[in-house]
Amino acid sequence: MSTSSPSNYSLAQITLHWLIAALVVFQLVFGESIAHAERALARGRAVDAIDLFLANAHIWAGFAILALMIARLGLRIRHGVPPAPEKEPAYAVLVMKAAHFLFYVLLFAAPITGAIAYYLLPEAGEIHEAMKPAFIVLIAIHVLAALWHQVILRDGVMKRMIRPIP
Ligand code: HEM
Numbered sequence: 001m002s003t004s005s006p007s008n009y010s011l012a013q014i015t016l017h018w019l020i021a022a023l024v025v026f027q028l029v030f031g032e033s034i035a036h037a038e039r040a041l042a043r044g045r046a047v048d049a050i051d052l053f054l055a056n057a058h059i060w061a062g063f064a065i066l067a068l069m070i071a072r073l074g075l076r077i078r079h080g081v082p083p084a085p086e087k088e089p090a091y092a093v094l095v096m097k098a099a100h101f102l103f104y105v106l107l108f109a110a111p112i113t114g115a116i117a118y119y120l121l122p123e124a125g126e127i128h129e130a131m132k133p134a135f136i137v138l139i140a141i142h143v144l145a146a147l148w149h150q151v152i153l154r155d156g157v158m159k160r161m162i163r164p165i166p
């Protein structure tokens with residue numbers, strides 16, 4: 001971890017944040033297609049063409065998230081992240097740190113459990129699927145917190161994830 005805190009997120013960190021966020025939303029919205037495809041194959045039925053396309057996209061997007069997360073973790077260790085706004089109460093800083101940490105855990109665990117379920121051990125699919133509600137709850141809290149900062153506190157936190165201002 002970088003010892004001194006930078007004053008901003010770098011352009012690369014911002015780009016990775018939004019790219020990964022878009023891919024995660026895609027995975028959550030269309031993830032059921034790969035489950036449908038697997039079920040059809042297991043029952044010896046033909047796989048729907050759209051499900052087949054989305055199932056392949058699920059695997060590619062999942063591995064893309066894993067590769068991008070490795071780059072993101074590397075940047076976080078080298079560049080660091082800006083400190084929480086000065087007026088932020090200690091409990092809110094703690095919740096923010098826990099939420100960001102959980103995001104990192106989920107963003108590595110989801111592609112890894114998905115790959116294990118797909119290539120090695122179909123039973124791991126249950127653990128993989130359980131990550132869907134975890135992601136949804138975390139994203140809801142995260143987006144509400146971002147909107148709270150933007151609309152109520154107006155402390156510029158949202159801007160830090162839009163462009164690298166000094
Ligand atoms: C949907 C998937 C999303 C994921 C997985 C995600 C994940 C994260 C993570 C892990 C961080 C911590 C920064 C880091 O360590 O790289 C972060 C920061 C941030 N995110 Fe998201 N995010 C998502 C969506 C969003 C959305 C939709 C918004 C806006 C409405 C948003 C706004 C922000 C802001 C403003 C920060 C900076 C917080 C700060 O300054 O400390 N994120 N996000």
Ligand code: HEM
Pocket residue numbers: 024027028029031032034035036038058059061062063065107110111112113114115116117118122124125126128129132
């Ligand atoms: C961050 C990356 C990923 C996310 C967010 C994600 C998310 C999801 C979601 C939401 C579902 C549907 C769950 C349901 O039907 O309720 C699913 C199913 C599935 N995913 Fe992923 N996934 C990711 C990466 C991967 C990867 C890399 C693979 C394979 C190489 C994979 C393989 C599967 C399989 C096989 C299923 C069906 C599981 C079953 O039916 O038991 N996923 N995923």
